[in-house]
Amino acid sequence: MNSVKEIIEMLNSDDYLLQKEAIENAPKFKEPEVVDGLIDLFIKTNNKMIEEHITEALKQMGGSYSVEKLLKLLSHEEARVRVFAFEVLCKIGNDNIQAIIAEAENPDKNVRKFIVDIMGALKNKQTVDALLKRLSDDDVNVVQGAVEALGNIGDVEALKKVIEFLPSAHLWVQWTIIESIKKVNNRELISEVLNLPWEIEDIIFDSIFDMVKENGDIENVEDAINLYLKLSTQLRIKVLDTIYSIYLRSDKQRLEKILANSKFFDEIKAILIHGSDEQKYEIFKYMGSIEDKDFVSFIKSRVFDETIILSAIKLYYTANTLRKRELIKVFKYFNKSKLAEYIREVFKGNDNILKITGLKIMRQNGVREAADMLPDMMKEEDLLPEVLKTAVELELKELFDKIYEEYFNIKSDDTKLLMLECMLELRPDDPRVVALIKDELANEFLSDVHVLKLLQLIRKIDNKEPFRAQLEYLVDHPNMEISIEAQDLLVS
Numbered sequence: 001m002n003s004v005k006e007i008i009e010m011l012n013s014d015d016y017l018l019q020k021e022a023i024e025n026a027p028k029f030k031e032p033e034v035v036d037g038l039i040d041l042f043i044k045t046n047n048k049m050i051e052e053h054i055t056e057a058l059k060q061m062g063g064s065y066s067v068e069k070l071l072k073l074l075s076h077e078e079a080r081v082r083v084f085a086f087e088v089l090c091k092i093g094n095d096n097i098q099a100i101i102a103e104a105e106n107p108d109k110n111v112r113k114f115i116v117d118i119m120g121a122l123k124n125k126q127t128v129d130a131l132l133k134r135l136s137d138d139d140v141n142v143v144q145g146a147v148e149a150l151g152n153i154g155d156v157e158a159l160k161k162v163i164e165f166l167p168s169a170h171l172w173v174q175w176t177i178i179e180s181i182k183k184v185n186n187r188e189l190i191s192e193v194l195n196l197p198w199e200i201e202d203i204i205f206d207s208i209f210d211m212v213k214e215n216g217d218i219e220n221v222e223d224a225i226n227l228y229l230k231l232s233t234q235l236r237i238k239v240l241d242t243i244y245s246i247y248l249r250s251d252k253q254r255l256e257k258i259l260a261n262s263k264f265f266d267e268i269k270a271i272l273i274h275g276s277d278e279q280k281y282e283i284f285k286y287m288g289s290i291e292d293k294d295f296v297s298f299i300k301s302r303v304f305d306e307t308i309i310l311s312a313i314k315l316y317y318t319a320n321t322l323r324k325r326e327l328i329k330v331f332k333y334f335n336k337s338k339l340a341e342y343i344r345e346v347f348k349g350n351d352n353i354l355k356i357t358g359l360k361i362m363r364q365n366g367v368r369e370a371a372d373m374l375p376d377m378m379k380e381e382d383l384l385p386e387v388l389k390t391a392v393e394l395e396l397k398e399l400f401d402k403i404y405e406e407y408f409n410i411k412s413d414d415t416k417l418l419m420l421e422c423m424l425e426l427r428p429d430d431p432r433v434v435a436l437i438k439d440e441l442a443n444e445f446l447s448d449v450h451v452l453k454l455l456q457l458i459r460k461i462d463n464k465e466p467f468r469a470q471l472e473y474l475v476d477h478p479n480m481e482i483s484i485e486a487q488d489l490l491v492s
Contacts, residue, residue, distance in 0.1 A: 004029050004031050004033055004034055007022050007025065007026060007029055007034055007037065008033060008034070008037050010022035011023070011026075011037040011038065011040075011041050012037070012041075016047065016049075016050070019041065019050055020049075020050070020053060023038065023041075023050070023053040023054055023057050024053065024057070026038055026057045026061065027057055027060040027061045030061050030063050032065050034061075035058070035061065035063070035065055035066050035069055036069070038054050038057060038058060039054075039058075039069055039070070039073070041054060042054045042055075042081070042084060043076075043078075043081055051080075051084065054084075055084060055087060055088060058070075058088045058092070059088055059091045059092060061092075062091075062092040062095045063092070063095055063096075064095055064096040064099070066088070066092060066095070067089065067092060067093060067095055067096035067099050067100065068096060068099050070085040070088055070089050071085070071089065071099060071100070071103055073085035074086065074089075074103070074110075074111045074114045074115075075106075075108055075110070075111050082114070086114050086117070086118065089114075089118045090117075090118050090121035090122065091121075093118050093119075093121075093122045093124075094122050094124055097122070097124055097126050097127065100115060100118060100119065100122070100127065101126070101127055101130045103115045104116065104119075104127075104130040104131075104133070104134060109137075109138075109139040109141070109142060112134065112137065112139065112142045113139070113141050113142050113145050116131060116134055116142055116145035116146045116148075116149050117145050117148075117149065119131055119146075119149045119153075120145065120148055120149030120150075120151075120152040120153070121152070123152050123153050123154075124153070125153060125155060127149070127153070128150065128153060128155050128158045131146045131149050131150050131153075131158070132146075132150075132158060132161055132162075134146035135147070135161075135162065135165055140170045140172060140173060143169070143170070143173050144170075144172050144173050144176045147162055147173060147176045147177050147180055148176050148179075148180060150162055150180060151176075151179065151180020151181070151183045151184065152180075152183070154183065154184050156184065156186055156188065156189060159180065159181060159184060159186075159189055160189065160192055162177055162180070163177065163181070163189065163192045163193055163196065165177070166178075166193065166196060167196055167197070178193070181193065205227075205231060208227070209224065212224050229275070229276060229278075229279055230278075233271065233275075233278075233279045233282050233283065234282070236264075236267065236268060236271070236283070237282060237283060237286045239264065240268070240286065240287075241286065243255075243259070244290060244292070244295055247292070247294075247295050247298075248292060248295075252294055252295075252298075256298055259298075259302070265302040265303055268283060268303055269303055269305075269308060271283060272284070272303070272308050272311050272312075273307055273308065273311055277315060277318075280311060280312075280315050281315060281319070281323060281326075281327070284312055284315065284326075284327055284330045285326045285327070287299060287303075287329075287330055287333065288326055288327065288328075288329025288330045288332075289329065293364070296332060296333065299333065300333045303333075304333045304334070309333075309334055309335075309338055312327065312330050312331075312333075312334075313342065315327060316328065316330075321351065324351070324354060325351075325353050325354060325357065328346065328354055328357050328358065328361075329357060329361075331343065331358070331361050332361045332364055332365055336365065336366075336367055336369070339361070339365055339367055340367050340369035340370050343358045343361065343362060343367060343370045344370050344373055346358040347370065347373040347377065348373075352380065352382050352383055355377065355383055355386075356382075356383065356386050359383075359386040359387065359389070359390045360386070362390055362394065363389070363390050363393045363394065366394065367394075368394055368396065371394070371396050371398065371399065374387050374390065374391065374396070374399060374402075375399065375402040375406075378402060378403065378406045379406070379409075381412075381415070384406075384410075384415060384418070384419075385415070385418055388403070388418050388419060388421075388422040391403065391422055391426065392422055392425045392426070395426070396426070397426045397427060399426070400423060400426045400427050400430070403419055403422055403423055403426075404423060404432055406419070407419050407420075407423075407436065413446070413447075413450055416440070417450070417453050417454070417457075420433065420436060420437060420440070420454075420457055421457060423436075424457055424460050424461070428460060428461060428462070429461075429462070429463075433461075434461065434463075434466050434467075437454055437457055437458060437461075437467070438466060438467065438470065440454055441454055441467070441470045441474075442470070448479045448481075448482060451474070451477075451479075451482055452481060452482055452485060455474075455482065455485045455486060455489060456485075458471075458489055459489060459492070464489055464490070464492065467489070468490070471486045471489050471490050472486075472490065474486035475487050475490070
């Protein structure tokens with residue numbers, strides 16, 4: 001295949017194989033006639049395979065002429081032809097970027113939308129000025145596409161101009177502006193957004209309140225106030241969550257200094273004292289979800305005093321069961337004396353989920369004062385693992401005897417292992433633990449997994465001599481892992 005003429009003849013044939021061969025060889029010939037032949041064949045064919053081959057061929061060929069021809073197809077009556085032209089232009093448009101830019105002024109809004117999207121795909125900085133002009137386009141889809149394209153290009157100075165449109169832009173465009181700024185990840189742009197002369201949280205709420213102002217009556221006043229309270233609370237939680245996120249990945253002490261004189265936390269306190277129960281609940285719920293100990297300590301120092309603690313307790317005792325399970329997580333902000341007092345009250349109740357959270361808070365805050373409540377809780381299988389964990393982390397050696405007594409009431413092998421491990425941690429040299437492990441190892445019906453776990457417990461005991469006979473027996477165990485572990489313990 002040595003000539004343009006031959007390519008054109010094959011493209012115009014009705015033989016699929018000849019057409020396919022011509023398309024595959026077309027990129028070797030970039031003459032306008034070949035481009036025209038490929039585009040004409042695409043328009044008249046009904047063969048999806050031929051369409052795909054032509055699309056790929058034109059992407060390979062590129063060229064200024066191809067760009068000009070394809071631009072004319074963006075207003076074609078058939079959607080498949082428009083999509084074809086768009087897809088190829090997104091790949092080769094830089095071959096004639098000035099022709100692309102010129103089409104940004106096309107009177108057809110659909111073509112303008114194609115063009116801004118193509119510019120976004122090309123990421124060519126030469127298109128920035130044309131895209132900025134489209135921010136005042138009378139079609140919101142074109143504006144949104146222009147913003148997205150500028151975000152793809154990542155020109156910081158251009159995005160500063162985009163930000164000027166943010167407060168007054170259509171809701172879709174507002175969202176796109178924020179997403180475009182996130183792509184660039186520039187601290188200066190974020191500051192520009194935060195320092196805009198904001199008057200409302202969202203333009204849609206401005207319209208809602210205007211509607212009430214113009215058409216509402218006395219029956220709508222309370223609902224309007226409740227909406228405001230809901231929005232203002234959500235906004236404060238959003239700010240607090242933003243601070244928390246930055247705190248986790250930044251210099252914590254430096255951020256604490258920045259926030260030291262902020263009135264933001266005074267506003268939080270005011271809501272927790274004087275706000276509605278719903279407002280208090282939402283803020284306490286968020287605070288309870290915070291896990292970082294340093295941030296918990298910081299919030300505690302800035303927000304929690306005796307008045308706030310009493311507010312939390314009052315809300316807790318008037319809440320339903322589900323809300324209690326959220327609000328108990330706020331107890332970790334209490335001082336130790338208050339915390340011990342209310343944790344004890346929780347342990348007297350019947351809700352095991354509350355008790356488990358209470359045990360976790362005990363561990364987090366090192367509260368040993370409620371340890372005398374734990375023996376009764378051991379009798380409940382759902383609570384026992386958390387009680388054992390608490391005993392170990394708080395080094396509650398005084399619970400050893402109670403755990404030992406309860407051991408003989410337990411049927412589950414896994415739970416018994418947890419109890420043995422706990423007793424080992426509390427009193428590793430107690431002969432009763434050694435005796436229990438020996439008895440367990442003597443059980444011929446234990447699974448291999450259970451035997452391995454018992455051997456790992458033996459590793460924590462300094463004197464291995466009481467286990468020598470059993471270890472020598474286990475050296476010949478058919479499970480290689482058990483055999484190796486037993487041999488290692490004999491020589492350790």
